[in-house]
Amino acid sequence: MAKEQISRKWLDPTDPLNLTVRGHIRAMGFTDFDMQxxxxxxxxxxxxxxxxxxxxxxxxxxxxxxxxxxxxxxxxxxxxxxxxxxxxxxxxxxxxxxxxxxxxxxxxxxxxxxxxxxxxxxxxxxxxxxxxxxxxxxxxxxxxxxxAGYYEGETVACSTDTQKFSWDYKAGAIGEAEMREVEMNGFFNTxxxxxxxxxxxxxxxxxxxxxxxxxxxxxxxxxxxxxxxxxxxxxxxxxxxxxxxxxxxxxxxxxxxxxxxxxxxxxxxxxxxxxxxxxxxxxxxxxxxxxxxxxxxxxxxxxxxxxxxxxxxxxxxxxxxxxxxxxxxxxxxxxxxxxxxxxxxxxxxLADARVRDRNVIRPLDDPFSTDGGLRIVRGSLAPDGAVIKVSAASPHLTKHTGPAAVLTSRVQEDIDRDLAHITADHVIINRYMGPVGAPGMPEVGPSGLPRHLLRQGVRDMVRITDARMSGTSYGTVVLHVAPEAAVGGPLAVVQDGDMIELDAANGKLNLLVDEREIQRRLAAWQRPAPKYTQGYRALWIDQVTQAPDGCDFKFCCEEDWLLKR
Incomplete structure (x- = not known):
């Protein structure tokens, strides 16, 4: 049912107090007819x-x-x-x-x-x-x-296909000239x-x-x-x-x-x-x-x-x-x-909608997978939960136990040096990249593969992070780990060699270390200083909620809603 328009209170010509608002609109060339x-x-x-x-x-x-x-x-x-x-x-x-x-x-x-x-x-x-x-x-x-773009006779799209070229370039499989050709002619057409x-x-x-x-x-x-x-x-x-x-x-x-x-x-x-x-x-x-x-x-x-x-x-x-x-x-x-x-x-x-190509959209009773593409995992490494996109993961890695390899840098040269000892069975830990720590949860979740493994043809490993991942990316990446490392989540105290258990189907993500040892490490842990102490970024660090709460500002949230957690 229609109600009185809000604009009438501002633009009613019978109210002399609307002179200023109406006059400013007239100054832009509009008329009484428009303001009605x-x-x-x-x-x-x-x-x-x-x-x-x-x-x-x-x-x-x-x-x-x-x-x-x-x-x-x-x-x-x-x-x-x-x-x-x-x-x-x-x-x-x-x-x-x-x-x-x-x-x-x-x-x-x-x-x-x-x-x-x-x-x-x-x-x-x-x-x-x-x-x-x-x-x-x-x-x-x-x-x-x-x-869509086209490259070497194939339909391609950024950024999913550009990620593949980036891995190949880091592995030495392609050179700068081909990367330049991809940029100029392949992906970025409109x-x-x-x-x-x-x-x-x-x-x-x-x-x-x-x-x-x-x-x-x-x-x-x-x-x-x-x-x-x-x-x-x-x-x-x-x-x-x-x-x-x-x-x-x-x-x-x-x-x-x-x-x-x-x-x-x-x-x-x-x-x-x-x-x-x-x-x-x-x-x-x-x-x-x-x-x-x-x-x-x-x-x-x-x-x-x-x-x-x-x-x-x-x-x-x-x-x-x-x-x-x-x-x-x-x-x-x-x-x-x-x-x-x-x-x-x-x-x-939806009455007139219809599927025009069954290669792209499958029937409900003949799906690509009988369940959806996301899983929520929890456990001693993510007490408040984390997310994995199983539809974009390597099936053989969605249930995996392996030793942790902790990233200290996201610079490729540092990764190559610090992770030179690891195998494809390791679990890469990429932390202090959450809402508070980074700040802002950058999309660095898939990073971390060292060149020696890329040259062996490895294109996926289990990676665990409090960061996000671009929706265009793929891989076995556990994301949005909460609580994040920067606020004292267990991710902060993972050490090289700790065994990590991922079981996506059963919703498990565990640090296979005795609980008393985890608590001892957390008691000794020191919270890092915030990266920003003034301006909007400092406001973000002070007010942002964790990933399971949507990363909104606390002052925008109803107190009762936050207390439900």
């Missing part, structure tokens, strides 16, 4: 340091065309924009800053609804966190995937998200699975005309949402988040979504735990043959029917009665 319409904010993080958002000028104009056509008054607003490769520190640090930026814009200015544009790893979660807290009618337009089911395409997929985008939005390639079409349609739809007063709180419910987790599992999507979904859900008043992910993973088949867990790119997934078709396939497992930004239920949105 519902005001729609367009949050546009266009940036020249983010190829995932490079096309957002055109996308924003398409959104505004739709808003004007539907009788709304669009006002565009920028926020920060993040691409992992352009920052000298993990961009997870800036997710919370962008969430605050987004929330405060929506809450504090006279907009009746908002359309938010985003593509990349931290941008989509930040926007959902912000819009959930502000709770005005909102729709997301995702930016889409970049097109703007948009990296073309695999990495974190960027995962968060776009989850935005659709939550019901926060129009159906089909997640998988359309960035440079396709259909991307502009759906942006314009979103501009039209947001005016309807304002009229009907459909808000994020009507959409971001517990069933919607469980739908998103099941979609995550069916896609073999990024481990980073565990952190992001917990943070998004908490902002919406929904309490998710690692156990929810483990339970839903065990109940949801993995059906999508997309890199890094499969053979195809997201562009090819789009041609196969996209995320919408994946959701249609797993619909018996979803709560399709949930409300979405279309003003319709998920069931209605």
């Amino acid at each position: 319409r519902p005001v729609i904010g367009v949050i546009n993080p266009w940036s020249e340091i983010n190829p995932g958002h490079w096309h957002f000028k055109a996308l924003g104009e398409a959104v505004k065309r739709g808003i004007w056509a539907a009788g709304g008054f669009p006002l565009e607003y920028p926020t920060i924009s993040m691409c992992e490769v352009f920052h000298n520190i993990s961009t997870l640090i800036y997710r919370n800053l962008m969430a605050i930026d987004t929330e405060e814009f929506i809450s504090s200015v006279p907009v009746d609804g908002v359309v938010l544009l985003s593509t990349c790893d931290k941008d989509v979660p930040a926007q959902i966190m912000g819009l959930a807290t502000a709770n005005k009618p909102a729709i997301i337009v995702t930016g889409g995937t970049r097109l 703007c948009g998200a990296c073309g695999v089911m990495g974190t960027a395409n995962s968060v776009q997929s989850i935005a659709e699975a939550l019901g926060m985008t129009l159906p089909g939005c997640a998988s359309i390639p960035a440079v396709y005309a259909q991307r502009l079409h759906i942006a314009e349609a979103t501009g039209i739809k947001i005016v309807e949402l304002v009229e009907k007063d459909i808000k994020p709180s009507d959409i971001l419910t517990r069933p919607a988040f469980e739908n998103a987790i099941r979609t995550l599992m069916a896609l073999g999507a990024s481990t980073n979504l565990v952190i992001h979904l917990i943070a998004m859900a908490r902002r919406a008043g929904v309490y998710l735990t690692l156990d929810d992910f483990d339970r839903l993973s065990r109940e949801t088949p993995f059906i999508t043959n997309v890199k890094p867990s499969g053979a195809y790119t997201v562009e090819e997934l789009y041609r196969a029917g996209g995320v919408t078709a994946v959701m249609k396939e797993i619909a018996p497992l979803l709560d399709t009665s949930v409300m979405t930004v279309t003003g319709k239920t998920m069931r209605e949105n």
Whole structure:
């Protein structure tokens, strides 16, 4: 049911006290006719340091065309924009800053609804966190995937395939000339998200699975005309949402988040979504735990043959029917009665979806795996839990016991020197890379393989870390170990040669050292000094929660929610 528009309180011409606000809008060339319409904010993080958002000028104009056509008054607003490769520190640090930026814009200015544009790893979660807290009618337009590349007759995509070339280069199998050719001609052909089911395409997929985008939005390639079409349609739809007063709180419910987790599992999507979904859900008043992910993973088949867990790119997934078709396939497992930004239920949105290529999207009763791609592991090395993406791991390593080899540096030359003695059976420990320690949990989880093993053809080993891993990466990497080393988790006191047990299927991760010895080491351990003591990074270190709590700020969390842990 429609209610009085917020913008009327600011723009009502019968109130003389609105003179200043109306006058400032007139100063930009707008008229009384424009100010009579519902005001729609367009949050546009266009940036020249983010190829995932490079096309957002055109996308924003398409959104505004739709808003004007539907009788709304669009006002565009920028926020920060993040691409992992352009920052000298993990961009997870800036997710919370962008969430605050987004929330405060929506809450504090006279907009009746908002359309938010985003593509990349931290941008989509930040926007959902912000819009959930502000709770005005909102729709997301995702930016889409970049097109696939071609190299030596094969379809390739960054960054999954670039990782393979990087390993080969470090092993001496290829030289600088071939690496340069890969850069110039192979992988980086258009703007948009990296073309695999990495974190960027995962968060776009989850935005659709939550019901926060129009159906089909997640998988359309960035440079396709259909991307502009759906942006314009979103501009039209947001005016309807304002009229009907459909808000994020009507959409971001517990069933919607469980739908998103099941979609995550069916896609073999990024481990980073565990952190992001917990943070998004908490902002919406929904309490998710690692156990929810483990339970839903065990109940949801993995059906999508997309890199890094499969053979195809997201562009090819789009041609196969996209995320919408994946959701249609797993619909018996979803709560399709949930409300979405279309003003319709998920069931209605999925009615016309169909799978167009069974090589890419398998039937629910004939999956690639009978359960999802993620496992939660716990034990004496990770009392509060850790995550492993088994769909991207080497099957023979998901149950493994071996001696620890502790990294002291992530510089390749140091790794080659310090780990020159290890074999492929060792377990590499990469610590002090968590939310507080690094700070910001950089995506360094897969690092650590020394050149002498690479030259032997080794491309995977068990690695355990309190860091994250790019969703485009692969390997047997146990991530997000909690508590992290920097706050005194057992990871901090692992020593070279300690035996480590990983049993992903049974959810175990143990330091096979007597408990009394672990406690003796922890009692002698000294917490390292924080890397930053002033500025925003110091605020992050002081306020960030651990990975199982979503790495949000403590001052953004309800106290009761934190006490549940």
